[in-house]
């Protein structure tokens with residue numbers, strides 16, 4: 001288990017370039033299985049989860065060649081189905097959440113699919129029912145081996161159908177969509193998730209020859225086609241990383257410019273940080289955050305306390321709730337943070353309280369942050385990163401704190417943030433990987 005040793009209190013200054021989006025990459029990489037032709041993907045982040053998924057693809061016979069920095073060509077012309085029965089596949093695929101999205105393409109192209117219960121953050125129950133009910137509505141038959149935590153699906157009799165998704169699930173929508181594009185007939189997915197990750201996936205699939213309409217809405221209509229072709233796709237910058245950098249700049253009182261943000265794709269993320277009083281300027285496609293000595297949380301029009309809560313897109317993404325929470329610690333004022341989707345994602349606040357933050361954890365979903373307005377600083381402590389976003393929230397807290405902090409289990413952070421220590425050190429942070 002690796003750790004970060006952080007010397008807090010340094011002001012950062014400079015430019016940060018966001019990596020390609022982790023959660024988009026996981027969908028897009030699964031989609032390469034849908035064609036035997038070459039697919040070229042640009043802006044692939046060099047992070048643990050994505051590297052593991054690329055390894056898995058290679059293990060199952062997908063040819064991968066590096067064409068440049070973050071650019072790879074994939075060719076799934078000879079996929080080995082035997083591999084899906086191996087213990088190695090079960091173990092490797094169980095390490096990341098994104099592996100579950102291999103099922104949709106397998107069903108669409110080969111009429112059958114197998115996958116273990118996926119990994120990912122332990123942030124509460126993470127049901128997969130939406131995925132399997134969606135496949136069943138297409139006519140697939142599914143069985144679950146509880147002893148082995150292994151799903152097997154027979155999709156040989158799939159036909160386009162009307163699917164009302166039980167939940168607005170990001171990976172669930174991607175999975176059913178990828179099965180439907182190569183399924184005969186018309187499939188309608190209502191109550192679909194429409195995060196930018198999914199919009200990007202739809203654009204990629206359409207460029208491969210799929211017929212998807214309603215992209216960006218919660219109603220997708222898919223006319224099944226018999227074959228998909230090669231394409232070239234570029235990943236969006238990671239909106240969660242961009243949000244994390246905005247929070248980092250505010251908490252550490254630093255002047256940071258985040259380059260090439262694709263601002264129109266960020267939805268309400270910038271405005272949500274502005275509600276905490278954080279100033280930012282859009283300079284072309286860059287976001288400039290000036291060094292701010294103070295920032296004041298706004299209230300609602302009637303003067304009542306601001307609430308920041310997560311919701312499926314175009315609402316505020318749950319993956320930035322931990323970052324908003326930590327950023328509020330040094331603001332002036334009070335905010336109620338409501339993490340509606342996941343029930344175990346706010347427990348890391350006990351570490352922030354140990355550092356000196358004024359936070360009341362009301363229940364597993366809600367925390368009230370009473371901003372310190374920089375009247376005193378957090379103090380460095382030793383802590384463990386429980387999940388990817390809490391890990392980065394703790395890193396931001398540690399960078400703003402007096403003294404030294406140690407964050408253990410940084411593998412969680414490495415799942416989704418590319419060389420975060422090196423990139424932040426380049427603009428003045430002091431983080432040592434130990």
Ligand SMILES: CC(=O)N[C@H]1[C@@H](OP(=O)(O)OP(=O)(O)OC[C@H]2O[C@@H](n3ccc(=O)[nH]c3=O)[C@H](O)[C@@H]2O)O[C@H](CO)[C@@H](O)[C@@H]1O
Nearest residue numbers: 023026097098125126127167168169170171172318319341
């Ligand atoms: C690899 C990947 O892409 N992971 C993302 C994906 O996970 P993932 O696709 O696994 O998450 P889902 O969108 O399925 O659901 C997230 C959670 O919210 C709950 N839920 C969802 C919709 C709803 O209307 N009501 C509700 O309660 C679900 O039960 C689940 O616990 O989307 C999540 C929600 O944006 C993000 O946090 C994850 O980073």
Ligand SMILES: C=C(OP(=O)(O)O)C(=O)O
Nearest residue numbers: 097098120121319388389
């Ligand atoms: C929860 C997350 O990831 P995963 O779904 O891969 O666990 C995340 O990216 O914040």
